[in-house]
Amino acid sequence: MLPFEASRRLTGANLFFAGTAAQLETSGIAVDEGLLTAWRSHASRARAHLGWEREASDRAGHAGLVARVHAGGASLALAAPVDALFTATEVNEWALCAALLAREGERWATLETELAASALEDAGDVASFIPPVLEERAALARFAVLAAREARPPLRALLSAASARGLPHVLDDEILTLGAGVGGTDFELARLPGPAEVPWEALHEVPTALVTGSNGKTTTVRLIGACAEAHGWGPAASCCTDGVFLGAELIASGDYSGPEGARRVVRERRARAAVIETARGGILRRGIAVTRAQVALVTNISADHFGEYGIDNLEGLADVKLSVAAALARGGMLVLNADDALLIGRAPALAQRFGKTPALGWFALDDDLPALCAHRARGGATCGVRAGRLRLHHGGATHDLGAVAAMPLTVGGSATYNIANLAGAALAAAALGIPAEIIARVFARFGAGIADNFGRLMRFERAGVRILVDYAHNPEGLRGLLGVAEHLRGGAGRLAVLLGHAGNRQDAELEALASTAASFHPALIVVKENEAHLRGRTPGEVPRLIHAALLRAGMPAAALQLRMSELEAVQAALDWARPGDVLALPVHAAAARTAVVSLLSAPPP
Numbered sequence: 153m154l155p156f157e158a159s160r161r162l163t164g165a166n167l168f169f170a171g172t173a174a175q176l177e178t179s180g181i182a183v184d185e186g187l188l189t190a191w192r193s194h195a196s197r198a199r200a201h202l203g204w205e206r207e208a209s210d211r212a213g214h215a216g217l218v219a220r221v222h223a224g225g226a227s228l229a230l231a232a233p234v235d236a237l238f239t240a241t242e243v244n245e246w247a248l249c250a251a252l253l254a255r256e257g258e259r260w261a262t263l264e265t266e267l268a269a270s271a272l273e274d275a276g277d278v279a280s281f282i283p284p285v286l287e288e289r290a291a292l293a294r295f296a297v298l299a300a301r302e303a304r305p306p307l308r309a310l311l312s313a314a315s316a317r318g319l320p321h322v323l324d325d326e327i328l329t330l331g332a333g334v335g336g337t338d339f340e341l342a343r344l345p346g347p348a349e350v351p352w353e354a355l356h357e358v359p360t361a362l363v364t365g366s367n368g369k370t371t372t373v374r375l376i377g378a379c380a381e382a383h384g385w386g387p388a389a390s391c392c393t394d395g396v397f398l399g400a401e402l403i404a405s406g407d408y409s410g411p412e413g414a415r416r417v418v419r420e421r422r423a424r425a426a427v428i429e430t431a432r433g434g435i436l437r438r439g440i441a442v443t444r445a446q447v448a449l450v451t452n453i454s455a456d457h458f459g460e461y462g463i464d465n466l467e468g469l470a471d472v473k474l475s476v477a478a479a480l481a482r483g484g485m486l487v488l489n490a491d492d493a494l495l496i497g498r499a500p501a502l503a504q505r506f507g508k509t510p511a512l513g514w515f516a517l518d519d520d521l522p523a524l525c526a527h528r529a530r531g532g533a534t535c536g537v538r539a540g541r542l543r544l545h546h547g548g549a550t551h552d553l554g555a556v557a558a559m560p561l562t563v564g565g566s567a568t569y570n571i572a573n574l575a576g577a578a579l580a581a582a583a584l585g586i587p588a589e590i591i592a593r594v595f596a597r598f599g600a601g602i603a604d605n606f607g608r609l610m611r612f613e614r615a616g617v618r619i620l621v622d623y624a625h626n627p628e629g630l631r632g633l634l635g636v637a638e639h640l641r642g643g644a645g646r647l648a649v650l651l652g653h654a655g656n657r658q659d660a661e662l663e664a665l666a667s668t669a670a671s672f673h674p675a676l677i678v679v680k681e682n683e684a685h686l687r688g689r690t691p692g693e694v695p696r697l698i699h700a701a702l703l704r705a706g707m708p709a710a711a712l713q714l715r716m717s718e719l720e721a722v723q724a725a726l727d728w729a730r731p732g733d734v735l736a737l738p739v740h741a742a743a744a745r746t747a748v749v750s751l752l753s754a755p756p757p
Contacts, residue, residue, distance in 0.1 A: 154266055155181045155252055159241035163323065163411070164439035165478035167471060168218040168229035170506045172439070174240035176248065177462055178225035188219045188226065190251035194288075195230050198243045201292045202299050204232055222462040234311065234323070235304040242271075242284065243295055250286050306344040313347040318481070320357050320444035322415045329415070331355035333389065333423035357444060358423060359385060359584045362476045364430040365451025365489075366469070367629045368573040369409070370394065371561070371608050372451055373427045375577035376584075378594045378604070380425040383586045389423035391416065393431070393623075394607060394742060398422055405742065410434030411441035418442060425584075432472050436461040440479050447580045448476035448510075449487040451573065453494045454628035458658055470494040477502050480510045485533065485583040487576055490516040490523045513583060515575035517568060519543050533582065535575040540565070542595070544578050544588055551588035553578060554596055561599035566639035567609060569632035570599075602753075607745050609636065612752040616731025621748055624738040625653070626661070627668040634672045637736040645732030647672065648725045650739070651698055652680035652718070655689030659697060666701035674736075676728055677702060678713045680721035684741035692716065718744035722751070 159176040166173060181187075195217055199205050205216065216231035228248060232240035249267060253260045268283040275281045282298070285291050307328065314321050314330050322329045328339045335356035339345065359380065363372050370392040377397075380388040387399030391413030396404040398420055408416065409431035417426045418441075430440060453470045463469055474495075477486050486502075488495045503509040514527050519536030528534050533546045535553075542553040553574075557565035561574060574595055581591050602610050612619040618640050624633040634649065641647055651669050653662055669677055679695045679702070686694075695714055702712060713728075715721040718739050725735050739745045 153180060154249075154263075154270060155179060155260075156245060156248060159245060160437060161237040161241060162229070162439035163234070163237065164441050164443065165475055166229075166435060166439035167227075167475055168220070169216075169231050170478035171231060172234045172237060173229050173231045174237055174244050175227055175229040176241070176244050177227055178248070181225065181252070183221055183226040187251055187255065188221075188228075190254060191219065191228060191247050192217050194250045195228075195243060195247035197288070198247060198292060198295060199230065199232075202236070202239075202243075202295060204236070204240075220462065220468075222468065223464040224462060227462040233308070235307050236299050236302055239295055239298040239302050242298065246284065246286065246291050246295075250288065250291070253286055304341065304344070306346065307341065309347055310339075310344060310350065313350070313352075317352060317355075318357075318444075319352075319355055320360070320418070320442060322418045322441050322443070324415060327419075329419050331357060332360065332418045333358035333426060334421060336418060336421065338419065357481075358425050360426040360428070360442065360445040361447040361449065361580050361584060362428050362430045362440070362442065362445045362479060363449045363451070363580075364432070364435075364473045364476050365449070366454040366473075366626065367632070368451040368569060368576075369429045369431070370623070371570065371573045371605055372449060372577050372580070373429045374605055375561075375573065375594070375598060376580050377425070377427045378598055379577070379581040379586050379591050380427065380584065382590050382594050385425040387422060388425040388427055389417040389420040390427040390429075392429040396420075400603065411438045414441040430476055432463070432469065433460070435472050435475050436463070440475060442479055444481045445476075445479050446481055446484045447487060447583045448480050448484070449576050449580045450474060450476065450489065450495060451576055452489050452492050452628070454626060455661065455664065458661065460656065466494055467498070470498050471505075474498060474502065474505075477510055478506045484510055485513050485579070486510040487513040487515065487579045487583065489572060489576065490514040490521055490527075490534075491572065496523060513546075513579040515572065515579050517571055517575075533579055535579045537571060537575070542571075542574060542578065544582060544591070546579070546582040546588070549588075551592070553588065553592040559595050559599070560597065561595070561605070561609070563609070563611070563636050563639065566636045567632065568635065569629075570609065602749065606749075607739075607742075609633070610749065614726070614752060617726075617729040617733050617735060619735045619737060619752060621737050621739055621745070621752070623740065623745075625740060627664045630665060630668050630738065633736050633738065634669070634674075637734045638672065641734045645734060646675035646730075648676040648678065648728060648733065648735045649674045650678050650680055650718075650721050650725060650735075650737045651702075652682040652721070652738075652740070653694055653698065654682055654685035654740070655687035655694055656685075657694075662694065662697050663701045663704075666698050667705045670702055670705035670707045674711070675733075676711055676713065676725065677707060678715055678721045678724045680714075680718050681716045682740050683717050684743065719747055722748050 391408040409429040513533040519538040524534040
């Protein structure tokens, strides 16, 4: 068995570097400093042989090589040119395998044969296939041939010319896009022009914001997009877990919070602004597709998706989210949540990590939080709540954005997580150049209609039963939703909750979700199958685990029901409810959410 999982090409800023790289995950081997030192030594010699040592290392003292040890082994990454990433994955695999062979030759005697068999299986052109070898001189000669085959000098020339002009680009396996939105144009990689043939005067960027975090990303994207459109930049292009949009027009449905969504937004020729949700999975699998943004925002960090791609703790997750800082243009702003201790603690390391410290904007629920006061004293931008009003401090001026309780998105001030989303979005919009009075006007109306923030904190009333439909998908998100439900209940009526999860969550995450739900002592929990997101689990497995966790958390069996689809679970809660009750319904699959909204919007029978 090979000692690594499939290698990945990181085609943009990532957890390890501000530029392109190759990464692999070790598998089934013990990782110690001796092995990492040998890996670095082999990889460094290969990079030098190929001339890659001139590539920016992005991390002081790392010379283009980063090893990150985690619970499952190690992530090994090496910086490489954009037109050498396939070769770089093979260099990375060789460096690890050669290090293992040198240390434990007998154990790895068949490694070269296995490596060659695996490479042949993945080879696109068998006729030109050169089998991997572990002997160093032969391996380096092979890499030189592979790098020469992969090299695209015209691509490098165009990217260099674009960078010199401050132009963004996005790239996939077939198309290079220079500029963005109304100021962009596409070129086929097979027929790239020379720099002198590009109509540079017609190309430009559009105001661009990247949004990441554990919760609130989609809501924040929509808020910034609404501000951009109200400012006259509309229609703004955006992407999120629900799809790709041009204003209210749905261009593509599905989860587009990764690189593909970012590319589609940048390539939307009608767009005069771009707001891009940037999820952790896309950053870890491929890197950040966008090379230049005026604003990057991190909403918060909370436990979610542990165990995937070598991320098994909050610190690692924070580092992934903070990768968006590498895509900021000169003079751009990184907007962070000052109520999040991890972000406060890890922000100072950005200078060492990426070789630059962006301008920071901090937001919090309390405008008088010491961290915000200190940042304002240094001339920094902040946003927070004082005396019930949202206050934006930007560009040396203070702006009153209005009473928080009057902003529909806050449900009378009870949705504190949406207050945080509003504060972060205000800073991001201001950093893009949107005037405070326009931000205030948007915040005064946004969330009053279902279409404003579809799938997030949608409110319905049916025969005296108040209903919340939301996307809450982790303990922190669920806690916020149930806090709003309790506010609406006001100590009267009963509370019912839907509870389910995607199959790619660890058992401990299911336990934490169940514990959070039980802590609110609902009269009913309908445990549901998230049938659209089994993700490796057998049907019924996740509901059984959650049901058992709820019993351990003290929920009586009589208060639990089980349904094998999201729509059936919603119907069970509706059948149970009576006037005065409040139903908190996290619905995760897009099709189920649409069906639920249609059901709840229909006139009563």
